[in-house]
Amino acid sequence: MGEVDTxxxxxxxxxxxxxxxxxxxxxxxxxxxxxxxVPGVRSIFFWEGRLQEEGEALLVMKTGRERYEALQRRILAxxxxxxxxxxxxxxxxxSPAYVAWVRESVGxxxx
Numbered sequence: 001m002g003e004v005d006t007x008x009x010x011x012x013x014x015x016x017x018x019x020x021x022x023x024x025x026x027x028x029x030x031x032x033x034x035x036x037x038v039p040g041v042r043s044i045f046f047w048e049g050r051l052q053e054e055g056e057a058l059l060v061m062k063t064g065r066e067r068y069e070a071l072q073r074r075i076l077a078x079x080x081x082x083x084x085x086x087x088x089x090x091x092x093x094x095s096p097a098y099v100a101w102v103r104e105s106v107g108x109x110x111x
Contacts, residue, residue, distance in 0.1 A: 006091040006102050007068055009061040011075060011084060012043060019057040022078055026061065031071040033105035036060040065090075067106045 009032070013019040016039045023035030038058040045052055063071050068088055075086055091099075 004091045004094050004099055005065040006094055006099050007063050007065055008089045008091060009059075009063060009068070009071065010087045010089070011059040011061065011079070012041065012056045013059060013084075014054070014056055014080060016057045018080060019059050022075070023059060023061075025078060026071065026074060027105075029074065030106050031067055031074055032061040032063045033102040034062045062102050064103055064106045 011022075013022060016037055019035075019037040023032070023037055026032040027035055036059065038060060041056045041058045043052075043054050043056050061071070072086055072088075075084060
């Protein structure tokens with residue numbers, strides 16, 4: 001099987017509402033093929049020297065590797081956090097039909 005150029009991008013947001021707004025924008029702009037908004041995430045982390053515990057939502061985005069830089073720039077521009085979590089994970093293997101759909105959804109031809 002050849003290389004899959006699909007990425008899964010994880011982003012946490014402070015609320016489902018912000019995640020929904022961000023997800024809709026990224027899909028409408030063809031930077032992500034799909035964004036899942038997963039509510040009820042509990043995040044524990046150090047920030048500004050203190051242990052924090054916050055309720056968040058998790059965005060699970062699917063995109064093509066060639067669109068990642070533009071996707072990241074747009075997330076940074078729209079996100080309410082000063083340092084948002086943006087983690088891109090390479091997809092090792094995937095259904096060929098799904099990969100083709102992602103590629104078609106985020107392609108730049110004709111847009």
